[in-house]
Amino acid sequence: MRTKLGALAVTTAALAGGVLTQTDQAEASTPSVVVDSLSVQAAANGQSNATAAVHSARTIKLQALTVAVRSADGANYDFPGATAPTLGTRSSSYASGSRAFPAGTYTYYVAYKFHDRWHSVSPVKSFTSGTGTGGGSTPTPTATPKPTASTPAGTATPTAPSTPTAPSTPPSTSTPTSSAPSTSAAPVGIPGAWHQVFGDEFNGTALDGSKWNSNWFGCSGCVTKPPNSAEASAYSPSQVSVGGGSLHLNLIQKPTTVGGKTYPYVSGLVTSNGKAQFTYGAFEARIYAPSSGSQMANWPSFWADGQNWPTDGELDVLEGLGGSACYHFHSTAGGPGGCASGNYSGGWHTFGAEWKQGSVTYYYDGKQVGQITSGITSAPMYLILNNAINPSHSGTNVAPADMAVDYVRVWQH
Structure with missing residues (x-):
């Protein structure tokens, strides 16, 4: 059973004496960066580059500034040559490196990194490359969309890029409650007609900040x-x-x-709280859980939670408990559930659940393993994935341990 803690005060993490500690320091305010001009030009050998002029309402040192580019399907084609400028109230010029673009239509915008967080800045412009497939065509600018307010677009840092990876989405004036599907696949083994309302295939190089937070009710970059x-x-x-696709x-x-x-350990967690939540539907993730022999190690979990625990409910699609893969549904009526036998010595497994009025049915690797029909709530829930550990689970705790997730998808009727 998970006991939800209250939201933490805004804090920042500091490293002291080899031990991560929490300090009571407010996160600095985000600087106001203004784009004075932005354009894409043809360069030599079928390459293209971008230029921009920007200024800030106050003098500020940025960690990075670049021109982000996204294809029609959301793929990252950022211009190279990110810099770490000091901006002031006078306009400063930025010129990117050159790159080629496959044929297609692209959006582009200025993005900057400040206090380990990426921000997108309007306007969002677009261009269309030519018909060649090798990227040797000249971009043709198209109409500029109406400018929108700058919105933070992510908190994660790329794992090993040569230049920083900018936010995964252009500036937006609203926070999505669900995201466009990344695939048309149906839930494994769950019958019915479905349409996908949320998905992340984790095919990039950084966590998508438009979909996920990377800690439990804490400020950007905080340990919680x-x-x-x-x-x-x-x-x-x-x-x-x-x-690596995960x-x-x-x-x-x-x-x-x-x-x-x-705490003797530190681990990873992501939640969609404030970015995507759902009432009813099919929830599924393909997970490579830590193992100890044939048992599932530690306390890996894929679950959903309401804003007011336990009144709004908690749907545990997977909890690795005592070496087994288990499921539960917590509410004010209790926390019924069960476990499914299996060999977890290594390999990918699919964990899913269909939540509808009055019941939740659980599916592991496409086979129904249980159903709960008491205490089922109807308040919206957000998604959580975490690689936890419980000292009382003797014999099945291992460290270091990586919980890998191939995808997360949500469907509704």
């Missing part, structure tokens, strides 16, 4: 307490990464102090 007091790990964004939540043994309590 766990959701459950039985856990032995704090959660840090540094333990969350995306690479999300990685990495548990390591490292004494970590948060809120006056020291």
Whole structure:
């Protein structure tokens, strides 16, 4: 059972004496960066580059500034040559490096990194490359959309790029409650007609900040307490990464102090709280869980939670408990559930659940493993994935341990 903690005060993490500690320091305010001009030009050998002029309302040192580019399907084609300028109230010029673009239509905009967080800045412009497939065509600018307000677009840092990766989405004036589907696949083994309303295939090089937060109710970049007091790990964004087509939540043994309590481990967690939540539907993730022999190690979890626990409910699609894969539904009526036998010595497994009025049915690797029909709530829930550890689960705890996630998808009728 997970006992939800209250939202933490805005804090920042500091490294002291090899132990991560939490300090009571407010996150600095985001600078106001203004784009005075922005354009894309043809360069030599079929390449193109971008130029921009920007200024700030006050003098500020940025970690990075670049021109971000996205294809029609959301793929990253950022211009190279990100810089770390000091901006002032006078306009400063920026010129990117050159690159080629396959045929297609692209959007582009200025993005900057400040206090380890990426921000997108309007306007969002677009261009269309020519018909050649090798990227040797000249971009043709098209109409500029109406400018929108700047919106933070992510908190994660790329794992190993030569230049910073800018936010995954252009500036927007609203926070999405669901995201466009990344695939048309149906839920494994769950019958019915479905349309996908949320998905992340984790095919990029950084966590998509438009969909996920990388800690539990904390400020950007903060180390936070766990959701459950039985856990032995704090959660840090540094333990969350995306690479090789998967999300990685990495548990390591490292004494970590948060809120006056020291945890022997630090691990990774992501939530869609404030970015995507759902009432009813099919929820599914393909996960490579840590293992100990044929048992599932540690306390890896894929679950959904309401804003007011336990009144709004908690849907546990997967919890690795005592070496087994288990499911539950928590509410004011209790927390019924069960476990499914299986060999978890290694390999990918699909964990899914269909939540509808009055019932939740659970599917592991496409086969129904259980159903709960008591205490089912109807309030919206957000998604959580975390690689937890519980000292009482003797014999099945291992560290370091990586919980990998191939995809997360949500469908509704």
